[in-house]
Amino acid sequence: MIEFKNLSLTYPNGTKGLKNINIKINEGEFVVIVGLSGAGKSTFIRSINRLVTPTEGDLLVDGENILKHNGKSLRELRKKVGMIFQNYNLVKRSTVLKNVISGRLGYTGTLKSILNMYSKEDMNMAYENLKRVNIEEKLYSRADELSGGQQQRVSIARVLTQKPNVILADEPVASLDPPTSHQVMTYLRQINKEDKITTIVNLHFIDMAMEYADRIIGMRAGEVVYDGPVSEVTEKTFEEIYGRSIREEDMRGGAADDE
Amino acid sequence: MTNNSRKFIPTSLYPAKTKRIITVSLIFVIGFYLVSSITTESFIINFILKASNITDLIARFFPPDWGYVSNVWGKLFETIHMAIIATTIATLVSIPFTLLTAQNITTNKVLYNFMRFLLNIIRTIPDIILAVVFVGLFGIGMFSGIIALIIFSIGILVKLMSEIIEAIDMNPSEAIKASGGNTIQTIWYAVVPQVLPQFISFSLYVFEINIRASVVLGLVGAGGIGQLINKEINFLNYPAVSTIVLIIFAVVVVIDYISGKLREGIL
Amino acid sequence: MTNQIPPKPKKQSTFVKRMLIAIVLIAIYTWTIASAQARIDWGKIFSIRTVENFDRIIPKFFDPAFAETGTIMEKMIETIFIAYTGSLAAAVIAVPIAFLCASNIVRNKFLNNVGLWILGAVRAFPEIILAIIFVAAVGPNPFAGVLAIAIGSTGMLGKLYSEVIEGIDMHVVEALEASGANKTQIFFYGIMPQVLPEFLSYAIYRFEIDVRASSVLGIVGAGGIGTLITFAYLNRNWEEVGMILLAIIVVVTIIDQISGYIRRRLV
Structure with missing residues (x-):
């Protein structure tokens, strides 16, 4: 369980990234955070694995206040909280397999990882996870030989190899075309349901949020302005969150009604 | 599931060919280094042996003759x-x-x-x-x-x-x-x-x-x-x-x- | 009139600037030419003796002393060994210094500048001056040449490496951080794969330069083919100078071709 208690973040230059957030996210939930760019979605997500550090309040992950973490305890936190990025953030010149196995770094001794000494179980896990996102035949390709959608699938495999309890995804489909976006979201959703991994995704697109989320949190100017199950969300809710009427660019379109 | 013994598990992070090329290149680079450093008497040990000469020399160069x-x-x-x-x-x-x-x-x-x-x-x-x-x-x-x-x-x-x-x-x-x-x-x-x-x-x-x-x-x-x-x-x-x-x-x-x-x- | 007002002040300052540049340039050139006039004895240069020199020396260049091929190749190989040992040492020593200089890795402006300052200072010395100093320190042998090449190359490689490091994709580092990797692991998994091909490419490029550089270090006694140049030159043995030149041209060209091929395949 992840719990935000009166959480605020003020940047050194005085701007407020987050304002007094109070949210509880339960185990296994698939939460989509929506909002305009600059609304604080990314700061919200990055607080959970402490890529940014909130300045006030408490943030509890599995009952521990993670704001106090540093060094070893911070790495322990990051082992159980995996993250997926907008630009995949793969090492472009390394092989797909090496990128995926780097999800094990938190579990592997420094010397062993430098000498590429991984146990059979780790290698097997990496390969199985590649299979899960249907990209196992590319295991020895260099990451930069892959298309954007394929790279994002590799980064999902990397996160799975980390065996996380929580997956954070920061605009995972913003750089992809509509069909590939749906494919990536479908994988995330499937993993969330099968492995019971709490998943928190930042999205800009309303239609995708509606289709994949269990629960929607709306943010504006660093504040949570909406929080509720997807069934209660209407177009009007989004207009309130965005503070303006809905436009074409807020929709991804594409394969939404395939199923 | 049916054929567990033949299930593929990758054993290396790199394809076999890449591994071979890297190994051969490394052997060549190090081998050539040994040959060239030993013939020119500039193996790593020489640096340590001659370190005192170099510090002596620096002493001889100083102080510069401003005149x-x-x-x-x-x-x-x-x-x-x-x-x-x-x-x-x-x-x-x-x-x-x-x-x-x-x-x-x-x-x-x-x-x-x-x-x-x-x-x-x-x-x-x-x-x-x-x-x-x-x-x-x-x-x-x-x-x-x-x-x-x-x-x-x-x-x-x-x-x-x-x-x-x-x-x-x-x-x-x-x-x-x-x-x-x-x-x-x-x-x-x-x-x-x-x-x-x-x-x-x-x-x-x-x-x-x-x-x-x-x-x-x-x-x-x-x-x-x-x-x-x-x-x-x-x-x-x-x-x-x-x-x-x-x-x-x-x-x-x-x-x-x-x-x-x-x-x-x-x- | 109104149309001309905006550009006018700018024009004036450009004019003043141009006049200043012109005056400085004229002054520098007057000084240079005056001093050259005073030092160059034109009568001696355009004399019968020069013409005779041309007649005597030029034909000998085109009649290289092939009989000396054995000795010359032996020294040429020594030259390559010196260049290789020195370049390889530099390629390794430059890595930690380059990381010290890279502002995206060491977030301390002071340390970055100290590193850059050291590298800049090293680059200011021509290799052959370094060689003179090391010959004085360790005696007239190839080891002095290796030291000169190693230090001179570290200056350049450190600078180039640090630019490569500053150009890497830091998002990858963030991703590894987010997965709980420690600093050493981030270095080997996130940073090294991004910079290694360029590092190698620059090191090989520097080896090309070092082969050229080490072929003259012998002139000050630091081993390699340059040693023969001094002897041949003192004995006015121009056929041998011609042969040495030929050897340098051939070997340098071959090494450039090989290294160019390897570098194209690396990145």
Whole structure:
């Protein structure tokens, strides 16, 4: 369980990234955070694995206040909280397999990882996870030989190899075309349901949020302005969150009604 | 599930072929290092064994003989003058050669390839060997050094510049040709404006190189401050040598700084 | 009139600037030419003796002493060994210094500048001056040459490496941080794969330069083929100088070709 208690973040230059957030996210939930760019979605997500550090309040992950973490305890936190990025953030010149196995770094001794000494179980896990996102035949390709959608699938495999309890995804489909976006979201959703991994995704697109989320949190100017199950969300809710009427660019379109 | 024993598990992060290539290359690199470092008596151990010599030497070089400074100026200015003259002449002379070695200007394949070949050969000859040759021809002194530097600089300048010219936008030159311009007009109106800033910048860069080069030409009698170094080393007058070296250092740093600022301003 | 007002003040300052540049340039050139005039004995240069030198020396260059091939190749191999040992040492020593200089890795402006300052200082010295110093320290042998090459190359490689490091994709580092990797693991998994090909490419490029550089270090006693140049030159043995030159041209060209091929395949 992840719990935000009166959480605020003020940047050194005085701007407020987050304002007094109070949210509880339960185990296994698939939460989509929506909002305009600059609304604080990314700061919200990055607080959970402490890529940014909130300045006030408490943030509890599995009952521990993670704001106090540093060094070893911070790495322990990051082992159980995996993250997926907008630009995949793969090492472009390394092989797909090496990128995926780097999800094990938190579990592997420094010397062993430098000498590429991984146990059979780790290698097997990496390969199985590649299979899960249907990209196992590319295991020895260099990451930069892959298309954007394929790279994002590799980064999902990397996160799975980390065996996380929580997956954070920061605009995972913003750089992809509509069909590939749906494919990536479908994988995330499937993993969330099968492995019971709490998943928190930042999205800009309303239609995708509606289709994949269990629960929607709306943010504006660093504040949570909406929080509720997807069934209660209407177009009007989004207009309130965005503070303006809905436009074409807020929709991804594409394969939404395939199923 | 059905055939568990044959289930594929990758055993390595790299494909077997990559692994082989890396292993073979590593063996070659290390093997060649062992051979070359042992024959030249510069294996890692030698560094440790000779460390005391080097620290001893540093002690001998210090403190620099500041009284010697007044002896340095004449040769130092000679060095700078050699570099100025050589860079200026080389810049002017390299213009026609540059055009002849740019594929998009010189469309004659035979001429182009011949010029390339010639320049590649010139660039393989170290500056100091050019100086040896010209000292043999013209006798000891600054003149031989200047000629050596000119030839040396042309090699560098033409190479750098012809690459820039080959990368220019050819559309303006087409437009000028289309409106009836001849070759010289085309070059003047379409090529020169595109490459002039780089050309000046490279000339300044070559000037920096020439300052360093003209420092050493004196070692073989081709003028400049190198002659002084040679003399004082032979007399084992190390404090004087360190004075010269420190002055060279200061001059090189100052000239690089000025030239760097000018180049920044131009580009 | 109203149309001319805006550009006017700018024009004036450009004019003043241009006048200043012109005055400085005229002053530098007057000084240079005056000093060159005073130092160069034109009568001696354009004398019968020079003509005789040309007649005597030039033909000998085109009649290289092939009989000496054995000795010369032996020294040429020593030259390559010196260059290789020195380059490899530099390629390794430059890595930690480059990381110290890279502002995206070491977030301490002071340390970055100290590193850059050291590298800049090293680059200000021509290799052959370093060689003179090391010959004084460890005696006239190839080891002095290796030291000179190693230190000189570290100056350049450190600078180039640090630029490569500053150009890497830091998002990858963030991703590894987010997965709980420690600093050493981030270095080996996130940073090294991004920079290694460029590091290697620059090291090989520097080896090309070092082969040229080490072929002249022998002139000051630091081993390699340069040793033969001094002897041949002192004995006015121009056939041998011609042969040495030929050997340098051939070997340098071959090494450039090989290294160019490897570098194209690396990145």
